[in-house]
Amino acid sequence: MTDSAGIPGGTPAAGGGPRPPRSRRRRLLRWVGLGMALLVLAGAAAGWWLYAKLDGNIREDSSATAELERYERERPLHLIGGAQNILVIGSDSRSGKENARYGQDQGTQRSDTTILLHLPADRRSATAVSLPRDLMTRIPSCLGTDGTRTEERFAQFNWAFQWGGAACTIRTVELLTGIRVDHHMVVDFRGFKKMVDAVGGVEVCLKTPVNDAEAKLRLPAGRQTLQGEQALGFVRARYSLGNGSDTERMERQQQFLASLVKKVQSNGVLLNPARLYPLLDAATSAISTDPGLASLRGLYELVRGARDIPTDQIRFLTVPRKPYAGDPNRDELLEPEAERLFRQLRLDQPITVVPARPDPSPQVARSASGRSEGPRDQGNRPGNGTTPPVTPVPTFTGTTAGTAACR
Incomplete structure (x- = not known):
């Protein structure tokens, strides 16, 4: 018995088999659709869990915000819209089992490292300025952890964090x-x-x-990759590297951070x-911030505008300073260079950085826009009648994230 095509009844057609019943095909499609929906939901749930976990890692420093609001009228005005200044404070707290090896926890902490990070309005560069822990300066009256207020005094900079935390700093x-x-x-x-x-x-x-x-x-001499524990010791070491000064330690910290930024x-x-x-998990669980950054959304908005900054435009430098007249083991600002730097940051003007140890050849400094500003030793030469005199470009010693860690 054959059908109209001449194929014996019940024999599958060449190249295929009998089509499943329509009801079976519908059930199969429903199962496929359900499986895809479950995958989408599982992905969304995992994404939400990760977001919630990272978001929950961040600790909000609301007490500092409240203290700063108390002195709002005394604080500087924000002069340039779009520019931002972020103060990064490295705490030397010994609390917790992981930090016990660095000394006894006495219930106090100081700012082991303090960096003022300036992000200009155009987000084409970034400038990180280290503030020496030994800098002698005026510390205002601050609210202590015990609820009492300290007296205003002239003291070493890193005492501000011990006396009044982030707000005092x-x-x-x-x-x-x-x-x-x-x-x-x-x-x-x-962290x-x-x-x-x-x-x-x-x-x-x-x-x-x-x-x-x-x-x-x-550590042995030569090129090497430092993991977390070694890296912390490297940026904290003082007396066994260089001349034992805090100046060299800050330079080492800047070079390490430049390499870290380049790696990230x-x-x-x-x-x-x-x-x-x-x-992301390490970064969010390592920090406490003001309410404006105490969320993934806040941090994302901050990072989004800065993620495309070229590494050679991410600059690290130390505020100009000199040995303090009253104690050569302490620092004081070097003027007028320090005020010139502060003014450029306040007005969101380009900062020019030259290598900390330049070679003997004339240095050609580059501004934030990357254009050549000419050799530094020609800045004050008078004009020759046809060319106007060149206005000297303020330069500061430092390093960039584009500088290789090893040469």
């Missing part, structure tokens, strides 16, 4: 610089180590071996989920 910086601090972050030892580990370590080069018992650091901007981190999530 911010007010001290504003008195010192005349720059309005828009946001602040406090990072502790544990710093986690961020370094999250990016797979940071490369440094050492001319000589290091053996620093106080910083818990032993590399594809090996930003395009690698296995490294990006640990970095």
